[in-house]
Amino acid sequence: MKRLTAILMAALMVLTVFAGVASAADSVAIRGPIFDEAANFSDWRSNSSNGTWEINAQNFAGFWYDIDDGLSSETITIYANGTTSDRKLDEAEDALIYEAAIESGIAPEYNFSVEDAVNTPLTFEKIGFMAEEYVPIVEGDASMLSKLLMDDDTSYTIRTGEALELGEGYVLTPQQIDVDGNKVWLELTKDGEFIDDAVISTSNADKEEKTWYVEQEVLGEDVDTLVIHVDEVFQGQVDSLAVIEGIWQISDDAMEVEVDDEFGKMIVDEDGGSTGTIVMSLDESITLDADDTYDLMENLKFKVADDSADLRFYLMQEYTEPGTYEIRGTVAEAPGPNGTISWTANDSTYSFSGFWYDLDEDDTSETLNVWGLNNNTDRKLDDDPVELNYTTSIVSGIAPEYNFSVEDAVNTPLTFEKIGFRAEEYVPIVEGDASMLTKLLMDDDTSYTIRTGEALELGEGYAVTPQQIDVDGNKVWLELTKDGEFIDDAVISTSNADKEEKTWYVEQEVLGEDVDTLVIHVDEVFQGQVDSLAVIEGIWQISDDAMEIEVDDEFGKLIVDEDGSTGTIVMSLDESITLDADDTYDVTDEIMFKVADSDTLRFYPFVEKTIEGEMEEEPVEEEPVEEPEENVTEEEPVEEEPAENVTEEEPAENVTEEEPAEEEPEEEPAGTPGFEAVFAIAGLLAVAYLVRRN
Incomplete structure (x- = not known):
């Protein structure tokens, strides 16, 4: 019986492994400027031996940037005379240097006052380090850093006994409100363990009296790790409520930075203890081979174009945690009455990583132009005459991530047209015509191994499910x-080596046109005693809900001047925008301007991308656990009968072996000859009984 249990558990573990592979994790990639100083490092050295190429917070949205005060910390500088060969960043020649410097006088989002100095606004020091925000534990010392967890002026209304989650497992709970409704007893816990508590009064108008300063010891230093402002409390017949407005929190688990510490491929040369600036250089050389990605440090990477002739690459940061992320363009100041600012996906002066960009081919579509601004004397973008326009054009010959072949032309690689539109990727329904566009939902060469009966989720509610594998395991x-x-539905054969035969081209009618909305390549299928599996490698999908663009259509504050029937869409301002300080303005529904809270006009375009939490995995994992339990329960009477008479075990097993044979023809659907319904649970039971017989 122990052996039977072990086999069952092992089989269930196999099922669980495959249960979670059917959904791909979303991610948001933020890219920096594209290296375009020369065709390669050798040409760059020849043209400019003392040349430098800098990545900073103004052109890379991954680095911390304070737009209000124009403050930032981090720079990466590549030196031409430190490179060797065509593509090598040489560690021996200090080809790449990273610097991060402390910035002081940073105002938190909520206007706290200093403890014991009610009329003094609280400020703090900040440093961007490896594309994360940190706070020095000791003023002016960058060698002891704590991560900034929260800096928030959102108003939270919470009941007594209700928990407000903070960073790193900390939780704030109002335990009681006093009878007069002007005091609240707050309790702070971490991972369920008590940390501290305090009674905060809101009857005094002074912010200091209404603020809880939580002090902890971090790296031997007593520092405020949490500052919370209670705006008001009140007690009613039903609820006792506290309104928290203002939270600032740093980690109680700080890091020490020391000379010779290694972070990825970087090594610390100066720890910033006395200077306030951390300096790192390459600890090992990097050769930027075509079509590759190289970890630099933490989650910062170099992505290199699949182009053996020309060297083209950018710094990128990738987010995978659920949340909303801002992707901004290069920060701009007013160019003067005759100056123009033009953001594109790959411009060396004003780049915007929200726009679509094909690194391999150096292709892009979109341009956002503004002009007519003159610092504080003119912050208005007029609609007549127009002082902002947007253009985008179709790019043809785009290769999908997986190398599909054209249907009915196995030796011809499949390509498609693409256009960036309002910082999203679209595909024209009709070749060369941008007036009918459908969103590109998936372009993926990931390999997915899925069981029969298991759904692989695609875009916009679509799902593909392998229903059966044939007896030979090749369909x-x-x-x-x-x-x-x-x-x-379709039957796909994998016995033929031609990609076309192993590919399903799903055609649908979109805006009156017959188009392939989904292309799926099946790499292989196989059938075992426990699982029947299909390996899908290559998915390309567009939406079946397309849009038509016509002259005078409005998108946010823009109006269509040219509908794209010639391959190019042109839009301009339909209403004026005045870039007032400390404000955000919609240009389209997706593209926005953020303006500094400053007398100096400073602004940038941005889009927001959201990664939603993956809730689908839990029910998928439950299914294979529930089914075997039900089947085992049903078979218990069969097992008990031969247990009374040992000599009758073999007939009982023979009956069991016949049952799957009877089920197979019953589950063959009409019109699918050659298929057998061999499910994972049937295989599981067969293995269990064979083991029991032995």
């Missing part, structure tokens, strides 16, 4: 659904 019956409703 799979795929079914496509949308929101649970049947759309189409």
